[in-house]
Amino acid sequence: MNAIDGDMNVLEKQKHGRRKKQMETKLVRIENPTAVRDEDLKEAAQILREGGLVAFPTETVYGLGANALDETAAKKIYAAKGRPSDNPLIAHISCMRELGPLVSEIPEAALLLARAYWPGPMTLVLPKSTRVPYGTTGGLDTVAVRMPSDPVANRLIRLAGVPVAAPSANLSGRPSPTTAEHVRQDMDGRIEMILDGGPVGIGVESTIVDLSGETPTLLRPGAVTMEMLRTVLGAVEIDPAIVGPPQEGLRPKAPGMKYRHYAPRAELTLFEGEPAAMTAAINRAAAEQLAVGKRVGVICTDETKDGYCDGVLLRSVGARAYEETIAHNLFAVLREFDDFDVDLIYSEGFPRDHLGQAIMNRLVKAAGYREVKV
Ligand code: AMP
Ligand code: MG
Numbered sequence: 001m002n003a004i005d006g007d008m009n010v011l012e013k014q015k016h017g018r019r020k021k022q023m024e025t026k027l028v029r030i031e032n033p034t035a036v037r038d039e040d041l042k043e044a045a046q047i048l049r050e051g052g053l054v055a056f057p058t059e060t061v062y063g064l065g066a067n068a069l070d071e072t073a074a075k076k077i078y079a080a081k082g083r084p085s086d087n088p089l090i091a092h093i094s095c096m097r098e099l100g101p102l103v104s105e106i107p108e109a110a111l112l113l114a115r116a117y118w119p120g121p122m123t124l125v126l127p128k129s130t131r132v133p134y135g136t137t138g139g140l141d142t143v144a145v146r147m148p149s150d151p152v153a154n155r156l157i158r159l160a161g162v163p164v165a166a167p168s169a170n171l172s173g174r175p176s177p178t179t180a181e182h183v184r185q186d187m188d189g190r191i192e193m194i195l196d197g198g199p200v201g202i203g204v205e206s207t208i209v210d211l212s213g214e215t216p217t218l219l220r221p222g223a224v225t226m227e228m229l230r231t232v233l234g235a236v237e238i239d240p241a242i243v244g245p246p247q248e249g250l251r252p253k254a255p256g257m258k259y260r261h262y263a264p265r266a267e268l269t270l271f272e273g274e275p276a277a278m279t280a281a282i283n284r285a286a287a288e289q290l291a292v293g294k295r296v297g298v299i300c301t302d303e304t305k306d307g308y309c310d311g312v313l314l315r316s317v318g319a320r321a322y323e324e325t326i327a328h329n330l331f332a333v334l335r336e337f338d339d340f341d342v343d344l345i346y347s348e349g350f351p352r353d354h355l356g357q358a359i360m361n362r363l364v365k366a367a368g369y370r371e372v373k374v
Contacts, residue, residue: 063166071135
């Protein structure tokens, strides 16, 4: 049984109400997330300090936070998510002063990138200090660090007074949560508190750059794009795992890459080409499947949505002209399809530059590298 099958079991059990609630999860709504008051975050900060789990909004996706310096707290994250414990966690900080204690050195490239894009959706992998436990880094001698710009996240970390390890607040194998309701679906009864700060801004996880080796290497594309990294650093390499399926015997730089990422319950096929050509190809494929009684879902865009045949379940991720909207809606649409009873999903593809690199990276993985070029 692979990791995904395991996760499906968790989901199935949940669905049938067989899983016992382990604790009461407190839901706290932040009325005005852009002008958050310290007293609204005090209890959450205390839970984190005392080794508990709090889900909170960030500008990328909702995070599931725990004290990054407390190995026992980190273990609780893995248990709540059903995530393999050699998949390392990102430590979140609120200001530059908090970086030093986590790392054994700060290379020039880290200072340049931090100056340009922190606080923001960018994670840096650096050699770890002895203070960071291996339970947080999945046994690695490096630590991934990010300084979020979201005011709730940033202030919560400051008030907690500890670096906060925070992977996405979903069950392992599910799409990352972009609303507090997504978090509740996956985490209710498993964690102490969910802070609801409304829908996130960006919608895909942070860019990860490894600065622990000779050449800066992109491990995961995100809203700080390859183009933006190259503006600051010049040369940046791309980890092969971003481009193609994991190679047999090749040890991925980002340990998370060895696990199958989110895969929808229905088989997803990704089409790539001009919008009109993709629509035509998807219509042909859908017609064949509908004819044999299959239920077909289609992920389309505002520009193409009127071009699809009747009978398919259609969801638009937004306008092609605004890739920010597509990134923002992608995980919510994938989650919706998991709740519908479809047999197959066909998705339109997007240009692979700028934010499109992150969008396509998530889609390619969700499709298990099943791609059709038209
Ligand atoms: P997330 O699922 O958003 O928590 O992202 C965590 C991912 O960051 C992991 O799956 C790894 O791919 C990557 N990561 C975290 N720490 C490290 C590290 N020390 N070295 C390389 N990649 C890391
Ligand atoms: Mg995740």
